[in-house]
Amino acid sequence: MLKVTTNTPIICLFLLTLSIETSYIPSISLNLSVIIFCLVYLTFYKRFRRMFWMLLLSVPPAFANYWAVYLYGDSSQALMLGTRAFVTVCIGILFVSIISLKEFFLYLAQKGLSRSWAYALIIAFNSFTLVRHEILSLKEACLLRGQKLNLWSPLIYSKVLMTIFRWKELYIIALHAHGFDENAQIVNKYRTFYIPKKTKIIYLVYFSILQTSLLI
Template identity: 25%
Template sequence: MNPSLEFLLIFIISLELSIKNNLYINLIVIAFALVYLVIRRISSKKLFALIAIPFIPAFTIFATLFWFNGKSDPYNAWSLATRVYVYTLTIACLAHDTTSSQFARSLEQNFHLPSKFTYGVLAALNIIPQMASAVKQIRVAGMMRGMYLSFWSPMLYFKAILVALNSADNLAQGMESHGYTEGQKRSVIEVVPMTKKDWLIFALLLALFNLGIFIL
């Protein structure tokens, strides 16, 4: 399915589930998401992480409503706890087979998102590994001078902000040198089509989901 339509489908499902408190629909969506990820051959390590990491917030929500609430409500506790897995697994379905570049280009081409926003998001995503490397270098340089910059040290983040500002300026110059001009029409390198088949799958899945909510 087209990444933009897939994102729109996930957004609508998440929005409806945030309004409608339905445990059974949550479980059905979780089951379909897991089956989809298995069919798409997700690695067992990633699948385990998708199940294990959301367990902490899900258990916290469940414990708060089940044990620490004045009036215990098991159904509501299970419903809100499973909702965490719904959000996590549906987003994982989108992120598993869609790169950040494809998603940004799809939003630009299909939903007419401004190109400056698209390229800004791509630049921010691509600069994250460089920032992580820069933070490590700052910490190593500090240790060589006898300064231990901990994770919560203000000095560490102040130096990281300076590096980020310098990188942003270099990035802007690099984009201009490659011919990027804000507001001008640009050619498309990677076409992300939105076909009738994508719309049909989108409409079918959305109809089945809403039918399930109505029945259950």
């Protein structure tokens, strides 16, 4: 049995807790602390492109919330709602940047989630890039025939569905090659994921530091 370390579950729990906390606790200092944490985290791992998109996508909803409440309310409430919108986008971008969905679903399957659901979700998320390339190929092929495909064209969706059905057998072969059997009585656990204690302590310290902002 191969044991593999993973940080994904504890990071998911950490970000989920922060998102719930910032959604229900009206604290400007907490929101600003989480925003700074997200920026520092991406800077540490040199995800500057993600940081650019984080700032670009966060400013419009934050400014809209701030301005809408500022016109018909008080400035402190407007600032709180504006920073809350900003931090919501930051947590979402951070989740997309550092979470491995494959590891996350396999870990959940290890903890009791239906293996059929876990593998189906992994296949669905991994198929996005392939489907996108397939759509681009279809558009280029149609342009060679003098036909332009638009987003609302039913031909795109019919072609994609036909392609997915063609991939179905390949995915089934790949799943069986990885030891997956929907009707198996014994689960093949050739690889198990575990969270190192060091990771738990680190994110517990992160969470404790962020909680000190509530005292300000």
